[in-house]
Amino acid sequence: QVQLQESGPGLVKPSETLSLTCTVSGGSVSSGSYYWSWIRQPPGKGLEWIGYIYYSGSTNYNPSLKSRVTISVDTSKNQFSLKLSSVTAADTAVYYCARAKAVTMPHDYWGQGTLVTVSS
Amino acid sequence: QSVLTQPPSASGTPGQRVTISCSGSSSNIGSNTVNWYQQLPGTAPKLLIYSNNQRPSGVPDRFSGSKSGTSASLAISGLQSEDEADYYCAAWDDSLNGLYVFGTGTKVTVL
Numbered sequence: 001q002v003q004l005q006e007s008g009p010g011l012v013k014p015s016e017t018l019s020l021t022c023t024v025s026g027g028s029v030s031s032g033s034y035y036w037s038w039i040r041q042p043p044g045k046g047l048e049w050i051g052y053i054y055y056s057g058s059t060n061y062n063p064s065l066k067s068r069v070t071i072s073v074d075t076s077k078n079q080f081s082l083k084l085s086s087v088t089a090a091d092t093a094v095y096y097c098a099r100a101k102a103v104t105m106p107h108d109y110w111g112q113g114t115l116v117t118v119s120s
Numbered sequence: 121q122s123v124l125t126q127p128p129s130a131s132g133t134p135g136q137r138v139t140i141s142c143s144g145s146s147s148n149i150g151s152n153t154v155n156w157y158q159q160l161p162g163t164a165p166k167l168l169i170y171s172n173n174q175r176p177s178g179v180p181d182r183f184s185g186s187k188s189g190t191s192a193s194l195a196i197s198g199l200q201s202e203d204e205a206d207y208y209c210a211a212w213d214d215s216l217n218g219l220y221v222f223g224t225g226t227k228v229t230v231l
Contacts (some may be wrong), residue, residue, distance in 0.1 A: 036222070046122055047157075047165065047208055049220040055134045063216045067185050096164055104212055106155045106170035 002113035004097050012091075012118050018084040020096030022111060023077070030055055030075040035100040037107060038082045040073060040093040048093075052100065053080055072081040087118045123148060124209050131229040132199045140226045142192040142209035148221055152212040154192040156185055158172035159206040168207070169194060196228070204230045 008020035022036070029036055038050040051061035051073045061069045066085070073080040084091060094115050098107040125143040132138040142154065154168035167176050169185035172192065182196045182203075192211075196203055210214035 010139075046225045047210075047222040048224065049210075059220060062219050066201070098164075104153045104171065105210065106167055107157075107165070108167050108170075108176060109167070110164040 001110045002055050002099060004099065004109055006095060006111045006114040008048055008114060008116070010115060010117060011057075012087055013120050014024055014088055014118055018082070018087050018091060018116055020082045020097075020114065020116070021079050022078050022081070024099075025078070027099075028075075029073050029078055029080055033102075035103070035105065036071075036073070036080045037098045037100055037105070039096045039098055039107070040089075040091075041096070041113075042093040049105075050082065050084075051056060052105075076087070089118050092116065093117045122224045123213065123221050126207075126209060126226045128224070129227045129229065131231055132196075133231045134170045134199055134201065135198045138199055138200045138203075138228060140194045140207055140209075140228070142194070142223050144190050144192070144211060144221075146190060148190075148211045148213040149187065149192055150190040151214055153199065154185065154187050155210045156192075156194045156196040157181075157208045159208065161205070165208065173225065176231075199230055201230045204228060225229060 003025045007024045017040040035052040037052040068085045094113040096113045098110040100107045153171045157165040158168045159165040172187040173185045213221045
C-alpha cells in the first residue's frame with residue numbers, strides 16, 4: 001500500500017521560501033510511470049494543482065506559479081520536494097502531495113496534507 | 121483560477137439521486153478525460169472516478185460519471201449520509217504547456 005507524508009515548516013514569513021518534502025513508502029518515486037504532484041487548498045477554498053515531477057525527473061508547473069516553483073526528487077530518500085519562493089499571504093494553504101498514475105492525472109494516492117501559514 | 125465550473129451546492133434526501141455538472145472547454149474536457157474527487161470534511165481528496173466513468177477499486181457503484189463534449193457529470197444514486205462531502209471534477213488542460221485544472225467544487229448535503 002502506497003503512503004505519502006508531507007513534512008515541513010507550518011509557518012513561513014512573507015517574501016521567504018516555502019519548502020516541503022513528501023516521503024513515499026510502499027513504492028518508489030523512481031520506478032513506474034508515475035507523476036508525483038503537489039496540490040494546494042487555501043482555507044475554505046478549492047484545489048489548485050501546483051505541478052508534478054515525472055518518475056524520469058521531468059517537471060511541469062502551473063503557469064500561474066511557474067516563476068516561483070521548483071519540484072525536485074531525492075531517489076536515495078524516496079522523497080520529492082516543493083520549493084515556492086517569494087511567498088505572500090495568498091500562499092497560505094493546506095499543501096498535499098499526491099501520485100498520479102497517468103498523464104491524465106488521476107491522483108490515486110494522497111498525503112494527509114499540511115497547513116502552511118504565511119505570516120510575519 | 122478554476123476553469124471548470126460546477127454548481128456550488130447540491131442536496132438530496134437519503135435514497136435519492138443527485139447529479140453534479142462540470143462545464144469546461146475544448147482545451148480541457150473537450151480533449152481529455154475527466155476525473156472526480158470526493159473530499160470529506162477535514163480529509164484529503166479521494167479519487168472517485170477516473171477516465172470519465174471508471175471507478176477505482178472500492179468505490180461503490182452508486183457513483184457514476186459521464187462526459188459529453190465539453191461537459192461532464194457525476195451522479196450519486198441511492199444517496200447516503202456518508203456521501204455528504206465536497207466533490208471536484210478535474211481534467212488536463214492543453215493550453216500553454218499544459219496544466220491540470222480542478223473544478224470550483226460542489227458541496228453535497230444530505231437532508
